[in-house]
Amino acid sequence: MENKKQFDQDLFKRVDRTNEQSDNIVRESRTLLQDAFRSLRKNVFVMIAAVVLLVIVLMSIFAPIFSDYTTREQDLNKSLLGPRIPVLENISWLGLDGMETKTFNGNNVETAKQKALLQYKNNEDFISFDVVSEGNGTPNSAKVEATYDKYAASGFENEYFYFGTDRLGRDLWTRTWDGTRVSLLIAVVAALIDLVIGVLYGGIAAYYGGKVDNMMMRFLEIVIGIPNLVVVILMILILEPGLWAIIIALTITGWTSMARIVRGEILKLKGQEFVLAARTLGAPDKRIILRHLIPNVMGLIIVNTMFSIPSAIFFESFLSFIGLGLPSPAASLGTLINDGFAALQTTPSILVFPAVLISLIMIGFNILGDGVRDAFDPRLNKK
Amino acid sequence: MARYIGQRLIYMVITLFLIATISFILMKFLPGTPLSAADKLSPEQREIILESYGLNDPIPVQYGKYLVGLVQGDLGISFQFDNRPVTSILGEGIPASAKLGIQALLLGTILGVALGLLSAVYHNGFTDYASTVIAVLGTSIPSFIFAGIMQYFIAVKLGWLPVAFWNGFEYTILPTIALAIFPLATCARFVRTEMIEVLNQDYITTARAKGLSGTTVVFKHGIRNALIPLITVLGPLAVSLLTGTLVIEQIFSVPGIGQQFVSSVVTNDFPVIMGTTLFFAVVFIAMILIIDILYGIIDPRIRISGGK
Numbered sequence: 001m002e003n004k005k006q007f008d009q010d011l012f013k014r015v016d017r018t019n020e021q022s023d024n025i026v027r028e029s030r031t032l033l034q035d036a037f038r039s040l041r042k043n044v045f046v047m048i049a050a051v052v053l054l055v056i057v058l059m060s061i062f063a064p065i066f067s068d069y070t071t072r073e074q075d076l077n078k079s080l081l082g083p084r085i086p087v088l089e090n091i092s093w094l095g096l097d098g099m100e101t102k103t104f105n106g107n108n109v110e111t112a113k114q115k116a117l118l119q120y121k122n123n124e125d126f127i128s129f130d131v132v133s134e135g136n137g138t139p140n141s142a143k144v145e146a147t148y149d150k151y152a153a154s155g156f157e158n159e160y161f162y163f164g165t166d167r168l169g170r171d172l173w174t175r176t177w178d179g180t181r182v183s184l185l186i187a188v189v190a191a192l193i194d195l196v197i198g199v200l201y202g203g204i205a206a207y208y209g210g211k212v213d214n215m216m217m218r219f220l221e222i223v224i225g226i227p228n229l230v231v232v233i234l235m236i237l238i239l240e241p242g243l244w245a246i247i248i249a250l251t252i253t254g255w256t257s258m259a260r261i262v263r264g265e266i267l268k269l270k271g272q273e274f275v276l277a278a279r280t281l282g283a284p285d286k287r288i289i290l291r292h293l294i295p296n297v298m299g300l301i302i303v304n305t306m307f308s309i310p311s312a313i314f315f316e317s318f319l320s321f322i323g324l325g326l327p328s329p330a331a332s333l334g335t336l337i338n339d340g341f342a343a344l345q346t347t348p349s350i351l352v353f354p355a356v357l358i359s360l361i362m363i364g365f366n367i368l369g370d371g372v373r374d375a376f377d378p379r380l381n382k383k
Numbered sequence: 384m385a386r387y388i389g390q391r392l393i394y395m396v397i398t399l400f401l402i403a404t405i406s407f408i409l410m411k412f413l414p415g416t417p418l419s420a421a422d423k424l425s426p427e428q429r430e431i432i433l434e435s436y437g438l439n440d441p442i443p444v445q446y447g448k449y450l451v452g453l454v455q456g457d458l459g460i461s462f463q464f465d466n467r468p469v470t471s472i473l474g475e476g477i478p479a480s481a482k483l484g485i486q487a488l489l490l491g492t493i494l495g496v497a498l499g500l501l502s503a504v505y506h507n508g509f510t511d512y513a514s515t516v517i518a519v520l521g522t523s524i525p526s527f528i529f530a531g532i533m534q535y536f537i538a539v540k541l542g543w544l545p546v547a548f549w550n551g552f553e554y555t556i557l558p559t560i561a562l563a564i565f566p567l568a569t570c571a572r573f574v575r576t577e578m579i580e581v582l583n584q585d586y587i588t589t590a591r592a593k594g595l596s597g598t599t600v601v602f603k604h605g606i607r608n609a610l611i612p613l614i615t616v617l618g619p620l621a622v623s624l625l626t627g628t629l630v631i632e633q634i635f636s637v638p639g640i641g642q643q644f645v646s647s648v649v650t651n652d653f654p655v656i657m658g659t660t661l662f663f664a665v666v667f668i669a670m671i672l673i674i675d676i677l678y679g680i681i682d683p684r685i686r687i688s689g690g691k
Binding site: 221222226229230233234235237238310314317318321322323324337340341344345348351355358359362363365366367 | 397401412626633664
């Protein structure tokens with residue numbers, strides 16, 4: 001304790017603080033939304049997910065516009081070309097050079113090569129061989145890897161189909177991004193309709209309570225009891241297949257979870273003092289619901305919507321998969337994946353791109369949803 | 384409890400009746416008739432066919448007959464498969480679908496619970512991060528994508544397992560795994576959160592303070608309490624498997640109800656569509672009911688307050 005420093009009293013100045021000053025609000029107070037945004041911005045994963053989603057959304061809007069090809073233009077000569085992207089085509093292991101590589105087995109190298117030639121229409125000039133194993137004379141012991149330049153062989157050296165083409169020779173780059181836009185559109189519109197119906201239904205039931213609530217909840221229980229899979233399929237069957245049929249089918253059962261959540265929350269809120277105060281001041285029902293109750297449920301509503309978007313995307317692709325989706329030639333991620341499965345054994349690249357995109361979108365929305373839920377959770381926020 | 388179950392049963396019957404009615408009405412509004420494929424029929428032939436299927440009766444009569452049939456367990460006769468009753472068609476598809484579903488549910492929950500427990504016990508360790516990644520991927524990526532990846536690499540490229548069809552156990556492996564990933568991820572996520580919460584409880588600290596070994600604490604005191612709420616997720620999971628089978632059966636050509644359903648949708652086979660719809664609804668509702676009751680039996684807190 002010897003090294004205690006001695007400070008000169010002159011160094012210190014007295015700060016006078018009156019009561020008036022200490023009551024001053026120095027900074028603007030933050031709203032719940034601002035609070036949530038601040039904690040969201042700190043979450044690295046959420047920011048990555050948001051950026052990825054943003055890129056996907058922008059690409060889905062602009063890629064088809066700036067593409068040299070349309071979604072419907074067919075040319076059977078261009079059927080099933082592999083993906084080929086300028087610059088990246090020089091990095092061979094990426095497989096984006098439009099080459100088709102396949103392994104052929106034969107009793108000796110020569111028969112294996114013959115098989116390859118047969119497969120590729122005897123276009124010897126465009127096939128390069130790579131002998132994997134010479135073979136020892138036993139059946140199918142020799143292995144030859146044949147690389148076939150399909151672009152050059154069909155005379156499209158100067159064309160670049162970034163994601164390749166499908167069976168009908170349509171450009172998959174354009175179709176994939178266009179399909180992504182359609183899928184996102186369906187999901188977002190369905191989620192918004194769910195939001196409006198769910199909030200209104202749950203809000204009205206909870207706010208008016210009593211008999212109204214009882215009746216509305218009995219009806220809701222019955223609707224929830226019906227498996228959504230069944231309703232969605234039945235609705236799609238009776239409506240003309242298309243965008244709106246899918247949206248309507250998704251919303252018919254989709255609003256129930258939102259209605260339940262909003263009802264539960266508003267039931268809790270409406271007994272609180274600030275509502276009583278508003279009512280005492282003569283605020284009409286509409287004002288109490290819109291200005292006092294809904295803003296307080298906002299966090300829950302946003303979180304629930306964030307999670308209903310990926311589930312809508314899943315259902316859309318699921319419907320397309322079992323043949324109830326958008327009628328061809330329109331594209332959505334679901335129809336593209338369905339087409340991809342049809343050609344899985346011969347040209348797996350058709351499936352890869354839409355599959356990767358739908359996975360990215362689903363993962364992105366789920367991470368974003370988790371992040372938003374944590375950000376809006378008041379228990380985690382009050383540090 | 385008895386009153387609660389009774390109430391739930393009544394709701395179940397009302398819901399089923401509504402589903403039957405709605406699907407009947409919707410079927411009548413469907414564009415296209417089962418005859419649309421056979422345009423070349425003469426009006427007389429057409430008349431005979433419609434008459435034999437009872438399609439000429441006024442709609443209320445058809446509805447009445449349909450309901451009476453339902454109560455007797457008769458779902459009508461298929462338009463598509465040589466006049467066979469819908470029940471026998473369903474009966475043919477159920478074993479494959481049920482086998483697939485049960486295998487997937489078992490595999491998914493067992494592995495999922497194990498993964499969830501591991502990541503809770505080694506909270507913030509490598510296992511935890513790995514299982515979080517698996518959980519996010521598993522709940523986000525649709526099962527048919529996994530199915531495609533596995534089918535291409537394991538079946539087509541490596542040839543380890545058959546690509547499709549249904550001729551024995553090795554044929555069930557790939558579809559089961561594809562179906563099991565979603566329940567696995569969901570269970571892992573759920574069990575992890577529950578277990579972490581339980582391990583932070585006072586009675587766990589007490590058990591540790593008594594000097595019990597780590598394994599005893601985790602197995603005797605932790606797991607038991609963490610697994611009770613899992614029952615609530617099992618219902619929705621089983622339902623999601625039902626949706627999953629539709630697609631997975633399609634991809635792996637499994638002769639189950641899912642595949643029959645899709646083919647009956649394509650051919651406008653109304654009785655099969657309605658029969659399968661109702662069957663799905665019954666399975667769905669019964670599952671939710673069983674799980675609610677089980678939950679009440681297992682967790683005494685629910686039993687006491689649930690009586691209302």
